[in-house]
Amino acid sequence: MLKREVYAYEALVRGPHGEPAAWVFAQVTPENMYHFDQTCRVTAIRAAARVGMHTRLSINFLPNAVYDPATCIRATLQTAQEVGFPLDRLIFEITEHESVLNEARVRRIIDAYRGYGFVTALDDYGAGHATAGLLLALRPDIVKVDMAVIRGLDRDHWRSNLVDHLAQFAAKVGLMVIAEGVETVEEARCLLSLGITYMQGYYFARPAFEALPPVPDDVYSACLSADWVARVAVD
Numbered sequence: 279m280l281k282r283e284v285y286a287y288e289a290l291v292r293g294p295h296g297e298p299a300a301w302v303f304a305q306v307t308p309e310n311m312y313h314f315d316q317t318c319r320v321t322a323i324r325a326a327a328r329v330g331m332h333t334r335l336s337i338n339f340l341p342n343a344v345y346d347p348a349t350c351i352r353a354t355l356q357t358a359q360e361v362g363f364p365l366d367r368l369i370f371e372i373t374e375h376e377s378v379l380n381e382a383r384v385r386r387i388i389d390a391y392r393g394y395g396f397v398t399a400l401d402d403y404g405a406g407h408a409t410a411g412l413l414l415a416l417r418p419d420i421v422k423v424d425m426a427v428i429r430g431l432d433r434d435h436w437r438s439n440l441v442d443h444l445a446q447f448a449a450k451v452g453l454m455v456i457a458e459g460v461e462t463v464e465e466a467r468c469l470l471s472l473g474i475t476y477m478q479g480y481y482f483a484r485p486a487f488e489a490l491p492p493v494p495d496d497v498y499s500a501c502l503s504a505d506w507v508a509r510v511a512v513d
Contacts, residue, residue: 286334289322327361347390425459
């Protein structure tokens with residue numbers, strides 16, 4: 279049975295005047311990468327606790343900024359303990375904004391994070407550096423399919439079949455699939471017909487500054503309309 283609930287909120291970075299994430303990442307250099315990564319983690323956890331988040335919190339992290347998991351995770355553990363945020367509600371996403379320079383090392387980071395109770399995800403799969411090869415090398419708990427793959431898949435059998443094969447693969451290996459960038463009810467319905475039940479995007483809610491935007495019940499209902507369910511069953 280499908281649950282009508284929010285699984286996680288993702289922490290997004292923006293510039294001081296609302297500049298997009300791409301602008302922020304353009305300011306990151308090898309010299310400030312570690313500090314930037316640590317600051318984002320701590321800020322996200324504190325903000326989540328401040329707004330009373332009871333779902334999971336998803337945080338992007340830069341894998342090349344982590345030189346030793348035990349050392350780099352100290353501030354995260356300390357902050358989570360200070361604000362009372364459970365560790366098993368933290369998801370760390372490997373962002374596609376940078377190339378993974380050492381796949382074996384990042385795989386060790388993922389394994390170490392699991393030891394702390396964290397969940398890991400490969401972000402923006404199908405775009406940038408997030409390739410099938412990286413998915414096979416890292417073997418995270420979650421794969422988030424990029425909006426470039428999801429966009430218009432209800433009208434494009436290449437896209438829908440690609441997602442269908444990924445869903446079948448994920449079911450066999452125990453991998454959770456999250457579809458990113460869902461903007462229409464048709465996309466959401468198509469994803470459900472393919473067995474993808476975790477989605478995010480403007481169709482459900484838009485980002486908010488230090489707030490938890492709710493998902494209206496009619497948004498869920500539209501995805502599961504009786505007419506659509508009957509049509510899928512016939513097809």
